Amino acid sequence: MLDADFFRRWMTATAASVAREAERLTALDSPIGDADHGSNLQRGFTAVAAVLDKEETETPGAVLVLAGRQLISTVGGASGPLYGTLLRRTGKALGDAAEVSEEQLTEALRTGVDAVMQLGGAAPGDKTMIDALVPAVAALPEGFAAAAAAAEQGAEATTPLQARKGRASYLGERSIGHQDPGATSSALLIAALAEAGGK
Amino acid sequence: MKMLINVAETVVADALRGMAAAHPELTVDVENRVIVRRDAPVAGKVALVSGGGSGHEPLHGGFVGPGMLSAACPGEVFTSPVPDQMLRAAAAVNSGAGVLFVVKNYTGDVLNFDMAAELAEDEGIQIAKVLVNDDVAVTDSLYTAGRRGTGATLFVEKIAGAAADEGQPLERVQAVAAQVNENSRSFGVALSACTTPAKGSPTFDLPAGELELGIGIHGEPGRERRSMMTSGEIADFAVHAILEDMTPRNPVLVLVNGMGATPLLELYGFNAEVQRVLTQRGVAVARTLVGNYVTSLDMAGASVTLCQINEDLLRLWDAPVRTAGLRWGM
Numbered sequence: 001m002l003d004a005d006f007f008r009r010w011m012t013a014t015a016a017s018v019a020r021e022a023e024r025l026t027a028l029d030s031p032i033g034d035a036d037h038g039s040n041l042q043r044g045f046t047a048v049a050a051v052l053d054k055e056e057t058e059t060p061g062a063v064l065v066l067a068g069r070q071l072i073s074t075v076g077g078a079s080g081p082l083y084g085t086l087l088r089r090t091g092k093a094l095g096d097a098a099e100v101s102e103e104q105l106t107e108a109l110r111t112g113v114d115a116v117m118q119l120g121g122a123a124p125g126d127k128t129m130i131d132a133l134v135p136a137v138a139a140l141p142e143g144f145a146a147a148a149a150a151a152e153q154g155a156e157a158t159t160p161l162q163a164r165k166g167r168a169s170y171l172g173e174r175s176i177g178h179q180d181p182g183a184t185s186s187a188l189l190i191a192a193l194a195e196a197g198g199k
Numbered sequence: 200m201k202m203l204i205n206v207a208e209t210v211v212a213d214a215l216r217g218m219a220a221a222h223p224e225l226t227v228d229v230e231n232r233v234i235v236r237r238d239a240p241v242a243g244k245v246a247l248v249s250g251g252g253s254g255h256e257p258l259h260g261g262f263v264g265p266g267m268l269s270a271a272c273p274g275e276v277f278t279s280p281v282p283d284q285m286l287r288a289a290a291a292v293n294s295g296a297g298v299l300f301v302v303k304n305y306t307g308d309v310l311n312f313d314m315a316a317e318l319a320e321d322e323g324i325q326i327a328k329v330l331v332n333d334d335v336a337v338t339d340s341l342y343t344a345g346r347r348g349t350g351a352t353l354f355v356e357k358i359a360g361a362a363a364d365e366g367q368p369l370e371r372v373q374a375v376a377a378q379v380n381e382n383s384r385s386f387g388v389a390l391s392a393c394t395t396p397a398k399g400s401p402t403f404d405l406p407a408g409e410l411e412l413g414i415g416i417h418g419e420p421g422r423e424r425r426s427m428m429t430s431g432e433i434a435d436f437a438v439h440a441i442l443e444d445m446t447p448r449n450p451v452l453v454l455v456n457g458m459g460a461t462p463l464l465e466l467y468g469f470n471a472e473v474q475r476v477l478t479q480r481g482v483a484v485a486r487t488l489v490g491n492y493v494t495s496l497d498m499a500g501a502s503v504t505l506c507q508i509n510e511d512l513l514r515l516w517d518a519p520v521r522t523a524g525l526r527w528g529m
Contacts, residue, residue, distance in 0.1 A: 030402060030403070034395070034418050035397070035398040035402050036276070040275065043275075075281070076274045076278040076311065077278040077306075077307035078306040080279075080307070081307075120306065165344055166306050167305065170336075172343070
């Protein structure tokens with residue numbers, strides 16, 4: 001069973017990994033976006049780590065809802081509402097249970113990913129974060145490590161795609177040949193889940 | 200790359216402190232990043248709130264004041280503001296007559312303003328929205344996030360701001376804003392990429408001797424790249440791109456807008472070419488504005504925006520305005 005501590009570790013691990021990879025995310029965002037994905041997410045997850053440190057969160061759901069709210073309040077751009085919605089809706093789906101099973105987490109994440117698809121209007125293949133998240137959720141029943149690997153593969157598989165959503169979509173065919181920064185950061189989020197599970 | 204900054208992290212806050220010092224007629228909340236006209240809320244009048252990433256100055260903070268915006272929320276450089284800022288702005292300027300959100304069609308701006316509208320309505324503030332999407336360089340919205348909001352934002356904010364100043368009700372102000380947007384089209388070109396403070400190097404690689412056609416305002420590349428053209432050739436290309444998409448029935452407002460690093464000498468010369476093309480195409484011009492209004496940091500280049508107007512919209516355009524970035528008649 002996964003308790004609130006596990007979810008705090010997940011968020012802290014995400015913050016550390018986003019900080020480590022911020023320059024890479026920004027570099028990926030440079031040719032097809034506006035070169036700020038790394039710095040924006042780093043600002044948001046640093047704030048998430050800080051607020052989780054300060055405010056008490058006793059349930060898995062509360063951890064994710066607080067983290068999501070914090071992202072919406074600090075990131076801006078499209079990433080703020082999209083990542084914020086992902087965590088907030090996943091957290092709400094977990095309810096106020098003190099501990100949740102991996103199956104419940106999988107189900108809740110699916111709800112969160114659906115909410116992101118609805119908010120952003122993106123579907124798999126549009127070259128967005130969805131291309132990492134959908135395969136990750138599908139692989140979750142096989143474990144966190146499998147989900148992380150699926151997310152990573154999903155992110156890499158965005159390279160040959162033409163973007164249909166977000167700022168990269170304005171480039172049309174010129175968006176082909178670049179890995180999507182949003183899918184890449186989503187892969188980091190899922191990798192951090194595996195990291196939290198490994199402790 | 201040399202920049203007149205301290206560190207990238209404080210660029211927006213530093214600019215807001217300087218803006219506050221230069222414009223005592225504005226209330227600038229540096230910490231929460233909200234710029235409000237000092238006399239807000241204006242009793243009985245609809246308020247206009249806009250916002251978007253920083254780096255487009257004078258848009259939007261420079262358009263706060265009588266006759267235009269009631270408040271503006273600047274985000275990080277090229278990053279939309281967050282809902283908290285928009286909610287704070289709406290609460291500060293709402294007189295009870297409602298608030299119009301002027302939103303440029305970029306995914307981040309749209310999502311954050313949508314969330315802010317929900318929060319504001321929860322607090323009993325009546326919100327209406329107008330989405331600005333004037334950029335003809337984005338052709339197929341099925342495969343994109345839809346047309347970007349660029350130069351027409353200035354026309355929408357000025358004309359709807361005048362309608363609000365006249366005391367028109369929220370639905371009417373929203374309708375005027377939507378009408379201006381529907382009748383506006385823009386096209387932009389870049390002669391150089393811009394450099395964001397956070398990245399410190401040009402956002403895309405544009406070799407000497409080439410230009411980008413069909414750019415937006417965030418340092419993203421455009422729809423195609425060509426060998427450098429003359430001002431006259433660029434004007435032909437831009438105006439034709441717009442007129443392929445719109446056949447103006449009325450005289451038009453013309454905005455020849457600099458992207459940040461193109462001197463007025465070049466912009467006025469470019470405007471001469473734009474006016475030549477319009478004359479050749481039989482398009483009558485009612486008013487022309489030339490300058491840096493919707494910029495993209497230090498990007499060299501320009502955009503053209505046309506808005507077909509009628510007598511009512513022209514009267515609202517000519518109405519007095521007093522802001523840091525646009526000022527006439529008062």
